[in-house]
Amino acid sequence: MATAPTSEAILAGTGAPARSGGRSRLAAHLPRFVLYAVLTLFCLYYLLPLYVMLSNSLKPLSEITAGGMMALPGEWTTAPWSAAWSSAQVGVEATGLRPYFVNSILMVVPAVALSTIAGALNGYVLTKWRFRGATLVFGLLLFGCFIPFQMVLIPMARMLGLMGLAGSVPGLVFVHFVYGIGFSTLYFRNYYAAFPTELVRAAQIDGAGFFRIFWRILLPSSGPIAVVCIIWQFTNIWNDFLFGASFSDFDSQPMTVALNNLVQSSTGVKEYNVHFAGAIMAALPTLFVYAVAGRFFVRGLMAGSVKG
Amino acid sequence: MxxxxxxxxxxxxxxxxxxxxxxxxxxxxxxxxxxxxxxxxxxxxxSFTDSRILPSFGWVGWQNYENLFRIRAWDTAVANLAIFGLLYIAICCALGLMLAILLDQKIRAEGAIRTIYLYPMALSFIVTGVAWKWFLDPGIGLEAVMRGWGWESFSFGWIKDSDMAIYTIVIAAVWQTSGFVMAMFLAGLRGIDSEMLRAARIDGATNFALYRRIVIPQLRPAFMSAFVVLAHMAIKSYDLVIALTGGGPGTATELPATFMYSYTFTRNQMGIGAASAVIMLMTIAAIIVPYLWSELREKS
Amino acid sequence: MGFLDIKRATKSYGAVKVLHETDISIEEGEFLVLVGPSGCGKSTLLNMIAGLEEVSSGDIAIRGRSMNGVKPAERNIAMVFQSYALYPNMTVRGNIAFGMEMHGIPKPERERKIGEVAQLLQIEPLLDRKPGQLSGGQRQRVAMGRALTRDPDVFLFDEPLSNLDAKLRVDMRTEIKKLHQKLGTTIVYVTHDQIEALTLSTRIAVMYGGHVQQLGTPKEIYDNPANMFVAGFMGSPSMNLFPAKVTGHEGRPAAEIRLGDGSLARLPFAQGFEGQEGREIMLGIRPEAITDRDGADRNARALQVIDARVEVTEPAGSDIFVVSQMGGRDVTGRFRADVPVRAGEHFPFAINMDKAVAFDPKTEMRIS
Structure with missing residues (x-):
C-alpha cells in the first residue's frame, strides 16, 4: 500500500486549471471542516464501545446502575479488574479469568507456530516445485478456510475422543492447527509466488537441495510474510469461540469462552464493571498486536480477502 | 535437513x-x-441418518431435511440471516466506500484515523458482543443514560424486542467490520492508475464525475472481495449472536449457525443439526467456489 | 561428436511443443549464441542444457556423457541469470561461496578461489556488501564471479545484459568477450539482441517458433541467411527485402524491380538464375550494399547504378540512411554522411549485387 500511486496526490490538483461552475465539486462544495467533522464523528463512533468498556471497568457497580455508563468514573477503582482476573465466578468456580487466559496462551502459541511452519513449507512446494494439479490442491486447501465449521463439529468431536484429546488444550491446539493451515499456505504461497524463481534455480545449480534452498534462500527473506501470518493466526485463534465452546472442558476453556460464561452467568448480581474489565482482558493481546504491528495486521486481512 | x-x-x-x-x-x-x-x-x-444424541447410521433419506423446513426456529433463522446478511453487507459496503473516499481527500491525520476505524477488527466477536450488549441494554445503557441526562421519554430497547433484536446484531457487526471494508476500498482507490486520473482531469472531469464514472467502476474487484468476505462472515456468524443476545429474546435472533449448534449439542437432534450444516455449506460454496475458481484460473 | 551435443532434443508441455527436434553440436571453447525473439524456445533450450527442465525426447550430452536424468548441480555447468539471481540475504562473498559450500569445498580453498575470482573481475572492494547495495553492472560481475568459481565445462548465460542500460551493456559485452578469450571456456549464451549475437559468438543458432532456423558462424548468418526470417532478424538496420522478377539484362540474368516513380530498373545478378526468366523472387540486400556511387565497394563485380527518387533521409552522424521505394517497399541505403542527397529528388543509388540474396516468396527459403 505504501508504494501504490496515491490518488490523493492527483485529487490535490496537479496544476490543472480549476473548472469553476462545475456541477458539484466535492472539495469545493464540502468545506474541509465538514469533511473533518464527519471523519471525527466516525472516530467517536468506533471509539465509543472501547470508551464504555474502559471507563466502566474502572468505576464501582453502583455508578453504572445509577445511569452513569457514559460518565467518567466518579470514584476510580481497580477492584473490577482484580475481581475479573482472580476471583470472579466463571461457570461453577470463582477462579477469575486468569486460568483461562493461561489456557488461551497455551493454545495459541503452539497452534500458531505449527500452522505457520506448515504454511511456509506448503507455500514453498506449491510455488517453487510446482507439479501437475498444484493449483487444484491449493484451491481445495483454500476452500477449507471458508467452510462453515459447523460442518466439522460433529466428526471432530468424535475424532478428538478417538485421539484422546477431547476436552483438552492440546486438542484445541490440534484443531486450530488443522484449520489454520489453509490461510498460512495462502499467505506463503502468494508471497513465494513473487519470490524470483531464478534464485531457486541458481541455488539448484549451486548444488543445494530441497530443504537447503528453503532454509538458506527463502526463509531468510520470509520475515515480512511470517509476521503477517503469525499475526493473522494469533488473532484468529485467540478470538475463536466456536471451537473453544465445542471442544473444551471447564478446565481447558479458552479466554473467549470463559468471558462469555462470566457475562452470561445468571446467578447473583450482574457485575457489569467486572464484565467490562474481563472483556478488555480478552481483547488486550490482540489489541496489543494491532497497536504494535497494525501495518502487518492490515496486510494480513487484505491478503485474506484478495486471494489468488 | x-x-x-x-x-x-x-x-x-x-x-x-x-x-x-x-x-x-x-x-x-x-x-x-x-x-x-x-x-x-x-x-x-x-444428515441422512437417524442420529440423535450420538451419530447413528440408520438411513432415513430426506426426512431430516423435511423436518428441518417444518421447524419454525429454522424459518426464523433463515429469515434472520436474510435480514442480517443483506443489511450487514449493504451497510458495510456503503459505509466503507464513503469512509474510504473521505479518507482519500488528502486528510492530515489519515494514519491515525485509519487505525481507529480498523481496530474493532482485531477484537473477538465475544468482546464486541459484551460491549454492545450492555451499551444497548435499556436498564443501564444508552436508554438509561439518555433518561439520566433529562430526556425522559427516550426509549431504545431493541435488544429486548423480538422484532427489533436482529437489528442490534447488525449494529454490532457493522461496527466491527466496516473499518475493514473501508481499508479494502482505500487500497483499491490507491491502486488506480494515476495517469488515468490525470487524463480524466484534463478531459475536464469534476471530482464527482471522476469518482462516479472512473474511480468507483474500477473498484469492482474490491467490491467483489468485500462481498465474498462479508457474505461468508454473515453465514458463519455465531459468536456475536451468542454474546450479544444468546439467540433471544426467545428465538428472535437465531441464525443458522446458532440453530445448528443448539439442535446438535443441546437438543440432541444431530441428524437435523447436520442437515442445517449442509445447507450452510451449500450456501457458502455457492459464493466461494465461483470466486476461488475465477481467482485461481486467472493465475494459471 | 562435439563437446556439447544436442541430439534431436524436444520439449513439450502437454500437447504444446515449445521446442521441435533440435540438433546442435559445438566444440570445446566455442561461444554459441542462441538468438531469437521471445517465445522462440531459446531459454527453454538453455534450461534443458542446465538440467532445470527435462528433455521430452532426444538427448543432451556434455563431453560425450548423456545428461538425461543428471541433476543441474552434477552437470558441471555454471549459469548467469537475467536477473543475476544473487541471494539477497547473503553478502557478495557468501553468494560466491555458496555453490562451493554446497559441494563441500573446504573453507581455505573457498577463500582462495573467491580471492582469485574477485581479482579477475575487480570486485574485491564489494565482497562484504549485500547485493542490494550494488549497481547493475556490479551485480553482473558478481553473478559471473559466482559462476567462475565452478570451473565449469560449460558456462550458460541467460540474457545476462538485458537488465543493463545501453552504455553499460556495450561495456559488459566487451568484458564477457575478453573473459572468454582469456579462459577459453565453452559458453552457451541466450539473447534476443542480434548485435550481441554477432559480436560475441563463434557460432550462432537463430531460433524462431521452436525451430533452429540456421546454425552457423556470424559471417555465414549475416552474409548467407538461410531464409527470410534470419535475413530480417539479423543485422541492424535489417536487410531490405522486396519483390523482384527474374529477367535478362545485356545477356545476363537480372532482377527487375519497380521504382517509386513507376519506372522499371534491372539489377544484373552476380551469378545464377540462368534460364529462370519470369520467376518471382524476394530480393534481399543489406543497407550497406546500397550506397552512393563513390561510396561503393570498388572490388564489386556486379555493381549497378540506378536513378531512384529519395523519399526520406535519416542522418545518423557517421552515415546517412536514405530511403527509396523499390518493389513497393521502403528500401534503406547507407550513404556517406557528406553526400548531398535531398528528399524528393532523384539520386543515383549504387547497388552491390555481389551481396544480394534471393528468397522464394512462398517458402521464404533461400534460392542459392
Missing part, C-alpha cells in the same frame, strides 16, 4: 529426492482430505 544429506546417495535416494516436495506437502493434503473433505462427507452422511 537430514533427508537432503541422505539424498546424496544415488539410486533409491535419488527417487526420494525427486519425491521430496510432494512428501513434504502430503501431510497437509492428508489432513485436509480427512479433516475437511472427509468430515464434510461424514456430516453430509449424518
Amino acid at each position: 537430514s533427508i537432503s544429506e541422505t539424498a546424496r546417495r544415488p539410486g533409491a535416494a535419488d527417487r526420494l529426492r525427486d519425491a521430496l516436495p510432494k512428501l513434504v506437502l502430503s501431510p497437509t493434503v492428508a489432513i485436509v482430505a480427512v479433516f475437511v473433505y472427509g468430515f464434510i462427507a461424514f456430516t453430509f452422511y449424518l
Whole structure:
C-alpha cells in the first residue's frame, strides 16, 4: 500500500486549471471542516464501545446502575479488574479469568507456530516445485478456510475422543492447527509466488537441495510474510469461540469462552464493571498486536480477502 | 535437513529426492482430505441418518431435511440471516466506500484515523458482543443514560424486542467490520492508475464525475472481495449472536449457525443439526467456489 | 561428436511443443549464441542444457556423457541469470561461496578461489556488501564471479545484459568477450539482441517458433541467411527485402524491380538464375550494399547504378540512411554522411549485387 500511486496526490490538483461552475465539486462544495467533522464523528463512533468498556471497568457497580455508563468514573477503582482476573465466578468456580487466559496462551502459541511452519513449507512446494494439479490442491486447501465449521463439529468431536484429546488444550491446539493451515499456505504461497524463481534455480545449480534452498534462500527473506501470518493466526485463534465452546472442558476453556460464561452467568448480581474489565482482558493481546504491528495486521486481512 | 544429506546417495535416494516436495506437502493434503473433505462427507452422511444424541447410521433419506423446513426456529433463522446478511453487507459496503473516499481527500491525520476505524477488527466477536450488549441494554445503557441526562421519554430497547433484536446484531457487526471494508476500498482507490486520473482531469472531469464514472467502476474487484468476505462472515456468524443476545429474546435472533449448534449439542437432534450444516455449506460454496475458481484460473 | 551435443532434443508441455527436434553440436571453447525473439524456445533450450527442465525426447550430452536424468548441480555447468539471481540475504562473498559450500569445498580453498575470482573481475572492494547495495553492472560481475568459481565445462548465460542500460551493456559485452578469450571456456549464451549475437559468438543458432532456423558462424548468418526470417532478424538496420522478377539484362540474368516513380530498373545478378526468366523472387540486400556511387565497394563485380527518387533521409552522424521505394517497399541505403542527397529528388543509388540474396516468396527459403 505504501508504494501504490496515491490518488490523493492527483485529487490535490496537479496544476490543472480549476473548472469553476462545475456541477458539484466535492472539495469545493464540502468545506474541509465538514469533511473533518464527519471523519471525527466516525472516530467517536468506533471509539465509543472501547470508551464504555474502559471507563466502566474502572468505576464501582453502583455508578453504572445509577445511569452513569457514559460518565467518567466518579470514584476510580481497580477492584473490577482484580475481581475479573482472580476471583470472579466463571461457570461453577470463582477462579477469575486468569486460568483461562493461561489456557488461551497455551493454545495459541503452539497452534500458531505449527500452522505457520506448515504454511511456509506448503507455500514453498506449491510455488517453487510446482507439479501437475498444484493449483487444484491449493484451491481445495483454500476452500477449507471458508467452510462453515459447523460442518466439522460433529466428526471432530468424535475424532478428538478417538485421539484422546477431547476436552483438552492440546486438542484445541490440534484443531486450530488443522484449520489454520489453509490461510498460512495462502499467505506463503502468494508471497513465494513473487519470490524470483531464478534464485531457486541458481541455488539448484549451486548444488543445494530441497530443504537447503528453503532454509538458506527463502526463509531468510520470509520475515515480512511470517509476521503477517503469525499475526493473522494469533488473532484468529485467540478470538475463536466456536471451537473453544465445542471442544473444551471447564478446565481447558479458552479466554473467549470463559468471558462469555462470566457475562452470561445468571446467578447473583450482574457485575457489569467486572464484565467490562474481563472483556478488555480478552481483547488486550490482540489489541496489543494491532497497536504494535497494525501495518502487518492490515496486510494480513487484505491478503485474506484478495486471494489468488 | 537430514533427508537432503541422505539424498546424496544415488539410486533409491535419488527417487526420494525427486519425491521430496510432494512428501513434504502430503501431510497437509492428508489432513485436509480427512479433516475437511472427509468430515464434510461424514456430516453430509449424518444428515441422512437417524442420529440423535450420538451419530447413528440408520438411513432415513430426506426426512431430516423435511423436518428441518417444518421447524419454525429454522424459518426464523433463515429469515434472520436474510435480514442480517443483506443489511450487514449493504451497510458495510456503503459505509466503507464513503469512509474510504473521505479518507482519500488528502486528510492530515489519515494514519491515525485509519487505525481507529480498523481496530474493532482485531477484537473477538465475544468482546464486541459484551460491549454492545450492555451499551444497548435499556436498564443501564444508552436508554438509561439518555433518561439520566433529562430526556425522559427516550426509549431504545431493541435488544429486548423480538422484532427489533436482529437489528442490534447488525449494529454490532457493522461496527466491527466496516473499518475493514473501508481499508479494502482505500487500497483499491490507491491502486488506480494515476495517469488515468490525470487524463480524466484534463478531459475536464469534476471530482464527482471522476469518482462516479472512473474511480468507483474500477473498484469492482474490491467490491467483489468485500462481498465474498462479508457474505461468508454473515453465514458463519455465531459468536456475536451468542454474546450479544444468546439467540433471544426467545428465538428472535437465531441464525443458522446458532440453530445448528443448539439442535446438535443441546437438543440432541444431530441428524437435523447436520442437515442445517449442509445447507450452510451449500450456501457458502455457492459464493466461494465461483470466486476461488475465477481467482485461481486467472493465475494459471 | 562435439563437446556439447544436442541430439534431436524436444520439449513439450502437454500437447504444446515449445521446442521441435533440435540438433546442435559445438566444440570445446566455442561461444554459441542462441538468438531469437521471445517465445522462440531459446531459454527453454538453455534450461534443458542446465538440467532445470527435462528433455521430452532426444538427448543432451556434455563431453560425450548423456545428461538425461543428471541433476543441474552434477552437470558441471555454471549459469548467469537475467536477473543475476544473487541471494539477497547473503553478502557478495557468501553468494560466491555458496555453490562451493554446497559441494563441500573446504573453507581455505573457498577463500582462495573467491580471492582469485574477485581479482579477475575487480570486485574485491564489494565482497562484504549485500547485493542490494550494488549497481547493475556490479551485480553482473558478481553473478559471473559466482559462476567462475565452478570451473565449469560449460558456462550458460541467460540474457545476462538485458537488465543493463545501453552504455553499460556495450561495456559488459566487451568484458564477457575478453573473459572468454582469456579462459577459453565453452559458453552457451541466450539473447534476443542480434548485435550481441554477432559480436560475441563463434557460432550462432537463430531460433524462431521452436525451430533452429540456421546454425552457423556470424559471417555465414549475416552474409548467407538461410531464409527470410534470419535475413530480417539479423543485422541492424535489417536487410531490405522486396519483390523482384527474374529477367535478362545485356545477356545476363537480372532482377527487375519497380521504382517509386513507376519506372522499371534491372539489377544484373552476380551469378545464377540462368534460364529462370519470369520467376518471382524476394530480393534481399543489406543497407550497406546500397550506397552512393563513390561510396561503393570498388572490388564489386556486379555493381549497378540506378536513378531512384529519395523519399526520406535519416542522418545518423557517421552515415546517412536514405530511403527509396523499390518493389513497393521502403528500401534503406547507407550513404556517406557528406553526400548531398535531398528528399524528393532523384539520386543515383549504387547497388552491390555481389551481396544480394534471393528468397522464394512462398517458402521464404533461400534460392542459392
